[in-house]
Amino acid sequence: MKIATWNVNSLKVRLPHLLDWLAATQVDVVCLQELKCEDKSFPLAEIEAAGYRAVFNGQKTYNGVAILSRSEITDVVRNIPGFDDEQRRIIAATVNGVRVVCGYFPNGQAVGSEKFEYKLRWLTALTDWLRAEMAVHAKLVLAGDYNVAPEDRDATPEWHDEIHVSVPEREAFRALLALGMTDAFRMFDQAEKSYSWWDYRMMAFRRNVGLRIDHLLVTDALKGEVKSCVIDKAPRKLERxxxxxxxIVELGG
Incomplete structure (x- = not known):
């Protein structure tokens, strides 16, 4: 079973890329972030024609998350229960016995800002809810754009002490791990300077100046099933x- 996470940064713009990628990779489950479209505008017909079912939690212009699956999707939850939030950042569902949680974590804007404080509150609420989810669903994957580079090796030096790499953000990431989850990517030897995001400006992708902020955390019950975890840079090389x-994480019993 292959589960992927991808911040598409506008589903409308990136739909051709997504459909081509689905056809090429045949992943089983895809967690999408930053849809930037309302539910009524979600391209369900195109997704279904590609062989996938979909559940989504959209918002105009900003945010938005979705789970695509080649198998049945059940027990869908939208947003963090008990956390009052107008932003559409969470969707969870069960696929083939695995609880899949797709999240678009807040950016935070700048350390110490109001948006940064919101990010920390959001992370605390997420952690508290996941603790309850994991008590019910032993096999759980937390996939998404975390907007946190958890270690120094996950960021180029230019990001020292900036947003995404601050101590409070990294502590919040470790709190998620402390629930009983493992960063699937770090279960394997990986190349140095392995990143999942690169700024559009200053030829950052060509220079490989980036951050690893897109993650797949797996619970202890799934850890033994993890076969691989890779960053697929091919779509980043396309036009627009x-x-x-x-x-992508691959699971196998």
Whole structure:
């Protein structure tokens, strides 16, 4: 079972890329972030024609998340229960016995800003809810754009002490791990300077100046099933790409 996460940075713009990528990779489940479209505008017909079912939680212009699956999708939850939030950042569902949580974590704008404080509150609410989810669903994958580079090796030096790499954000990431989850990407030897996001400006992708902020965390019950975890940089090389690359984890019993 292959599960992917991809911030497409506008589903409308990136739909041709997504459809081509689905056909080429045949992944089983895809968690999408930053749809930037309302539910009524979600391209369900095109997704279904590609062989996928879909559940989504959209918002005009900003945010928005979706789960695509080649198998049945059940027990859908939208947003963090009990957390009052107008922003559409979470969708969760069960696929083939695995609880899949897709999240578009807040950016935070700048350390110390109001948006940064919102990010930390959101992360706390997410962690508290996931603790309850994991008590019910032993096999769970938390996939998404976390907007957190958890270690120094996950960011180029230009990002020292900036947003995405600050101590509070990294502590929040470790709190997720402390629930009983593992960063699937770091279960394997990886190349140095492995990133999943590159700014559109200053030829950042060509220079490989980026961040690893797109993650797939797996619970202890799934850890033994993880066969590989890779960043697929191919879509980032296309014309008009998302600034993020997909990340794929392969599970096998």
């Amino acid at each position: 790409p998302s600034d993020h690359a997909p990340v």
